[in-house]
Amino acid sequence: MATGRQLRRCAAIFLPGDPPRTGRVAFWDPEGGPLPAGAGELDELTVVVPDGASVRQRTVPAVWLPVGAALPVLSRAGQGGAHPAAVFWGAAVQVALQLVARGRLLPGVSAGGFDAWRVGPLDPADTVRVKELAAAMPPHAHAAPLPGLTTGTELPDPEPLLRAFLDAVADGLPRSAAARAAVRSPAFAAREPQQVPEQRGWAADVAAGLDAGVRVSLRLELPAGIEDDDPFRAVVQLHSLADPTAIVDAADLWAGEDRAGAFGPRTRIDVLLGLRRGARVWPPLARLLESAVPDGLTLLDDEVQDLLGAGRTLARLAAAGIALHWPKELARELTAAAVITPTERPVSDAPSFFSSAEVLRFDWQLALGDRALTKEEMDRLATAHRPVVRLRDQWVVVDPELVRKARRREMAPLTPIDALGVALTGTAEVDGETVEVAATGWLAELRERIADPDGGHARAEQPAALRATLRDYQLRGLRWLDRMTSLGLGGCLADDMGLGKTITLISLHLHRQRQPATAAPTLVVCPASLLGNWEREIERFAPGTPVRRFHGQGRSLDALERDAFVLTTYGTMRLDAATLTAAEPGWGLLVADEAQHVKNPYAQTARALRTIPSAARVALTGTPVENNLSELWAILDWTTPGLLGTLKVFRTRYAKAVEAAEADEREAAAERLARLVRPFLLRRRKSDPGIAPELPPKTETDQPVPLTREQAGLYEAVVRETMAQIEQAEGIARRGLVMKLLTALKQICNHPAQYIKEAGTARLTGRSGKLELLDELVDTVVAEDGAMLVFTQYVEMAKLIDRHLTARGIGTQLLHGGTPVRRREEMVRRFQDGEAPVFLLSLKAAGTGLNLTRAGHVVHYDRWWNPAVEDQATDRAYRIGQTQPVQVHRLIAEGTVEDRIATMLKSKKDLADAVLGSGEAALTELTDAELADLVSLRRPR
Numbered sequence: 010m011a012t013g014r015q016l017r018r019c020a021a022i023f024l025p026g027d028p029p030r031t032g033r034v035a036f037w038d039p040e041g042g043p044l045p046a047g048a049g050e051l052d053e054l055t056v057v058v059p060d061g062a063s064v065r066q067r068t069v070p071a072v073w074l075p076v077g078a079a080l081p082v083l084s085r086a087g088q089g090g091a092h093p094a095a096v097f098w099g100a101a102v103q104v105a106l107q108l109v110a111r112g113r114l115l116p117g118v119s120a121g122g123f124d125a126w127r128v129g130p131l132d133p134a135d136t137v138r139v140k141e142l143a144a145a146m147p148p149h150a151h152a153a154p155l156p157g158l159t160t161g162t163e164l165p166d167p168e169p170l171l172r173a174f175l176d177a178v179a180d181g182l183p184r185s186a187a188a189r190a191a192v193r194s195p196a197f198a199a200r201e202p203q204q205v206p207e208q209r210g211w212a213a214d215v216a217a218g219l220d221a222g223v224r225v226s227l228r229l230e231l232p233a234g235i236e237d238d239d240p241f242r243a244v245v246q247l248h249s250l251a252d253p254t255a256i257v258d259a260a261d262l263w264a265g266e267d268r269a270g271a272f273g274p275r276t277r278i279d280v281l282l283g284l285r286r287g288a289r290v291w292p293p294l295a296r297l298l299e300s301a302v303p304d305g306l307t308l309l310d311d312e313v314q315d316l317l318g319a320g321r322t323l324a325r326l327a328a329a330g331i332a333l334h335w336p337k338e339l340a341r342e343l344t345a346a347a348v349i350t351p352t353e354r355p356v357s358d359a360p361s362f363f364s365s366a367e368v369l370r371f372d373w374q375l376a377l378g379d380r381a382l383t384k385e386e387m388d389r390l391a392t393a394h395r396p397v398v399r400l401r402d403q404w405v406v407v408d409p410e411l412v413r414k415a416r417r418r419e420m421a422p423l424t425p426i427d428a429l430g431v432a433l434t435g436t437a438e439v440d441g442e443t444v445e446v447a448a449t450g451w452l453a454e455l456r457e458r459i460a461d462p463d464g465g466h467a468r469a470e471q472p473a474a475l476r477a478t479l480r481d482y483q484l485r486g487l488r489w490l491d492r493m494t495s496l497g498l499g500g501c502l503a504d505d506m507g508l509g510k511t512i513t514l515i516s517l518h519l520h521r522q523r524q525p526a527t528a529a530p531t532l533v534v535c536p537a538s539l540l541g542n543w544e545r546e547i548e549r550f551a552p553g554t555p556v557r558r559f560h561g562q563g564r565s566l567d568a569l570e571r572d573a574f575v576l577t578t579y580g581t582m583r584l585d586a587a588t589l590t591a592a593e594p595g596w597g598l599l600v601a602d603e604a605q606h607v608k609n610p611y612a613q614t615a616r617a618l619r620t621i622p623s624a625a626r627v628a629l630t631g632t633p634v635e636n637n638l639s640e641l642w643a644i645l646d647w648t649t650p651g652l653l654g655t656l657k658v659f660r661t662r663y664a665k666a667v668e669a670a671e672a673d674e675r676e677a678a679a680e681r682l683a684r685l686v687r688p689f690l691l692r693r694r695k696s697d698p699g700i701a702p703e704l705p706p707k708t709e710t711d712q713p714v715p716l717t718r719e720q721a722g723l724y725e726a727v728v729r730e731t732m733a734q735i736e737q738a739e740g741i742a743r744r745g746l747v748m749k750l751l752t753a754l755k756q757i758c759n760h761p762a763q764y765i766k767e768a769g770t771a772r773l774t775g776r777s778g779k780l781e782l783l784d785e786l787v788d789t790v791v792a793e794d795g796a797m798l799v800f801t802q803y804v805e806m807a808k809l810i811d812r813h814l815t816a817r818g819i820g821t822q823l824l825h826g827g828t829p830v831r832r833r834e835e836m837v838r839r840f841q842d843g844e845a846p847v848f849l850l851s852l853k854a855a856g857t858g859l860n861l862t863r864a865g866h867v868v869h870y871d872r873w874w875n876p877a878v879e880d881q882a883t884d885r886a887y888r889i890g891q892t893q894p895v896q897v898h899r900l901i902a903e904g905t906v907e908d909r910i911a912t913m914l915k916s917k918k919d920l921a922d923a924v925l926g927s928g929e930a931a932l933t934e935l936t937d938a939e940l941a942d943l944v945s946l947r948r949p950r
Contacts, residue, residue: 015045017091020149025173028123030180034079037071049074056152076177094150105178122206124196126180130330143168225283226332244305260304290325314396459688472519486513494625499648501628503692529597530573537578541834586617599623604630608640632877709897714778758902797866802852825851862891869899904947
């Protein structure tokens, strides 16, 4: 780098070679200073320098570099501190590279008979640019006489020297197999000079016109008449490079009409050579070479199509130096859009429409500009056999694909829900192509109504029977649910836990009882732990509303009241789906609370839920996506069957793109999916404006804790032994070992007694850094008369903590998956009443549905490695109704896999807001080296 800077401070001179790529650049110091050592070949250079009022020759030392080696030095000469001559040749490098990048290359044979690439053909703008750059050449940049070309103190002309440099750069770059294929000669791909004198005639013909003063173009002329079979014509016209304003038709030039004198005596030869080059890439031009006067071509229809089409003909002609000019009156605005045409009906009839077997027409509609074609014009286009047709008194370019669409206007009909999905996204897949779709009539009105949560139609107000005042965002949720269910569509209310999904649903039930058409019982399916919470909330906010538990022994639906709430569990629903299906009167609402329980569409629970009929379906969940987008499909395909297509189609069209694409592509794919699902999924977070002020502050802290000596020894031993097994395993056996390793390490980080599975009398104190920190936190909370939730994913660890704290005289209670429903409800009451300051909870069993606002502290003793699941657990305390600040403590063992995962979780949480990734199971796909790096113990320094 330092050597390059020193060279750029020197003057630079280009010395041509034969072939051009053997040319060299000499760097010399006009002030006579030292040259950088080791920069290149050091030799003498004869230069012309000022001598008083005259000039004289002088021999100076110089560093000589081949053109290829000089390019990186000169290309940076514009960065400052460089000699003006080096800056000039640096600018020439940029011009040369741009010309090569644009494909401005022609093969040729040098004066010595060698293969040589040259820049060309140059368009008028290129020629002007080269002339302007040559005029700016400083004296030091061409201060060396060229033997055989200049004598004495005569300096080479700037423009020929600059053109020789451009050729030298061009000659050294395209030395590849592609170059050999382009000219069908291995010589032009070889780096060493090749003698090819026998190709001189061919090369001269190909390169003819490189320095010509004229360029050839074709002007497309429309038929003079209006008949469909009138011919098109391509007229040859000529452009002077010296005077870009001088243009003449070939017919006029051959007739001797060159009034401005812009075209020289070689013009006719240059035109013929240019047409010959063009004929090599577009054979119809060969007919011009057979004419006495190459004035123009009468074009066949397929030739017009070749020029007008989307192929590479125009690019190939342009590369050969021939441009094509279109008539201004030729219209290209013919477009096609798919249109859904529904039968006329009022939007209020939507419920019966979506439940019917009716199908909608799906047609192609062509338009010229902003005006749709009439049926007669579409028929005319469908019978067109030419690439340009006459429509509305003008000639219009017609893509064959548009003709096909005009002929096959009617596409496969759409079901009502398919039509709605297409109307919402504005696109559809047709024959493997994504096309724009326009909805018309009442379907367009329905789309607008669904997409606008606060539209101008009648809006639901808080029911008079509700014994509470809905917050603003809860009222908006009620209106959204009312709009969706009244249209016969379902929806997923995906508010964060603790924002009042239950009271919003109770409000919807009361609102629907006011209209005879929607008055019917509501069936709520939820986890067993939430039955009591639902019953209490209904009795609190809708006193007098009948509530019936369909759960346990003696459950019955006999004499079911029309305005009743029926509460059941997922397990009971799966067993008694037939009874629930036959209930009288039929269900007005079917609600799936904690709907992530049916995220697997193939599970028996999800299958049973789909069999129960209802006027509308509503899913309630704080995590519509826990692990992957297929879970979102499962929920929305239940609430609004068919909206997202089949699971296979959904994975292909959306899930793979969102989950696996690059960041920018993933964002675009997520937006396409959002346009479709946004109207059917209402998502509010506690951080949203208008909600956050309703909640107290929340502080989240990662609490690093050191391992004890016992923990560190166990940790390293397990890593060493299990990694040795993993390195020898493959497939599912390897994945099982990885999961076993991760589980063992997490248990060791928790407490050695959990991993070793020690008896209940084993000593617990002094053996775990986490347990010691938990003791400190418990002491602080108890001293302040506070309360704490402690979450762990391991029931065994929760029991160890329970035994430890009980021995210390701390009041605790433990809730896990085996706790009976009635016992759970009693434990929640005791905690809320302040009878036990520490509530130990199994994360999987108690991470949702519980209202535990007595707690001001939440401890995640170990990590679930899914931010959304942990947030749900935290929301047992941090929810509407919480009045004290909430502190969240995440205990992380220093230097362990927990430490590394904590960093990874932060980035995953960002992804979770758009769509969550694949979770802990993804770690099984790490390589052995990556896994070893993840789990190895890093001791504090």
